[in-house]
Amino acid sequence: MRRRRKGSMSELLPASRTEDVEPNHALPCWLVVDRYPETLERIYQLEPSPQLAYLFHETKYASLEEYSPLVVRIERGSALWHAYSQQQDTAVSQGVLIMSEETEQAVLKHLRQRLELHFYGYRKALFRFYDPCIAGVFFSADSTIDRWLGPLERVVWFGGTWVQIAEHGKRWYSCVGQPHQQRTEEQYKDEEPYKLSPSQEKAMENFVLVQAVWRKWTKQNRARESSEENITYFAQRVLAAMRLEPPPEHLQKVLEIFLTLTPGKWLAGVSELPAVNRLQEIERRAENTSQSKTRSFTV
Structure with missing residues (x-):
């Protein structure tokens, strides 16, 4: 196409x-x-x-x-x-x-x-x-x-x-x-x-931010950068983060959360909040979701 x-x-x-x-x-x-x-x-x-x-x-x-x-x-x-x-x-x-x-x-x-x-x-x-x-x-x-x-x-x-x-x-x-x-x-x-045009500046800035998280994630997890499985996993998290359109200064943190907690129904309604407030709400929900999972394992 x-x-x-x-x-x-x-x-x-x-x-x-x-x-x-x-x-x-x-x-x-x-x-x-x-x-x-x-x-x-x-x-x-x-x-x-x-x-x-x-x-x-x-x-x-x-x-x-x-x-x-x-x-x-x-x-x-x-x-x-x-x-x-x-x-x-x-x-x-x-x-x-x-x-x-x-x-x-x-x-x-x-x-x-x-x-x-x-x-x-x-x-x-x-x-x-x-x-x-x-x-x-x-x-x-x-x-x-x-x-x-x-x-x-x-x-x-x-x-x-x-x-x-x-x-x-x-x-x-x-x-x-x-x-x-x-x-x-x-x-x-x-x-x-x-x-660079404004759209290119934004795209390149996001690229630099995401690449830093990719390098950190692969190093911490000893994950092979050439692995198609790792690339697909990371790409899906990037897509989920980009869809929420966080400000550039929040992008890395949102992506890091999604790498530890799979995006899902727990994010419902977040995109309707003002962009500057989305990270705080994601952090709050992520903590609640993690605590809920921990309790379910200890019961």
């Missing part, structure tokens, strides 16, 4: 297979992949003569080039393509696909310009758009992103946001921009840092 964004020509396209998020005509494609200790070696095992570049090269992050994500030209049907599309090889699966009619030089220039973004006024940050988790949050936010895409026609990743995983499980997503022939000259020449 395609989802057209408000005020934008871009679309978000989910699918169960990589084939279903590809365009009808084959576009030149690059894999932008986060760099782990084994990533470069694995790429050379899959592609004896890879056409690759370092994303941080000729940017303000050039001094960190040994940690730089890699941009690799990838051909459909190749060993690297299959390794990425199967999502079983962690050395090369933590990345996104970039598709464009433009030259590699133009694509690299644009991606390097998009390494930095502005948020909350003039605060700046390195934007790890090549991380599938971050890509899912950024491209799924309801806002205009054609300016970020520029000459890129499609960005593809696997996974989804926590809410998307809770509702549909992990799957492929594609952010589809304007066709090559419909782009304006301004989109190609835009070199200004990208500024």
Whole structure:
């Protein structure tokens, strides 16, 4: 199902297979992949003569080039393509696909310009758009992103946001921009840092808060982050927390409560309270529910 964004020509396209998020005509494609200790070696095992570049090269992050994500030209049907599309090889699966009619030089220039973004006024940050988790949050936010895409026609990743995983499980997503022939000259020449929209700022802030709880929960419970069971369990709790729309400063606490006490009928009516009062009511009900369960075990 395609989802057209408000005020934008871009679309978000989910699918169960990589084939279903590809365009009808084959576009030149690059894999932008986060760099782990084994990533470069694995790429050379899959592609004896890879056409690759370092994303941080000729940017303000050039001094960190040994940690730089890699941009690799990838051909459909190749060993690297299959390794990425199967999502079983962690050395090369933590990345996104970039598709464009433009030259590699133009694509690299644009991606390097998009390494930095502005948020909350003039605060700046390195934007790890090549991380599938971050890509899912950024491209799924309801806002205009054609300016970020520029000459890129499609960005593809696997996974989804926590809410998307809770509702549909992990799957492929594609952010589809304007066709090559419909782009304006301004989109190609835009070199200004990208500024997050309010909806993107909110989505990214929630992501950071939730990820902190995820790391804490997996560490305390010695839970494997790669476990589909753990991911599904956590995603369902995130979905329950998000549906109550707590203020950002209350989100982590609500999520932590839901990780110890399964959301259910005991939450009836909470969503009707003012947002700032929901956490206090959740804490009160959670304590009463826990005490009730304790008494039932001791009778």
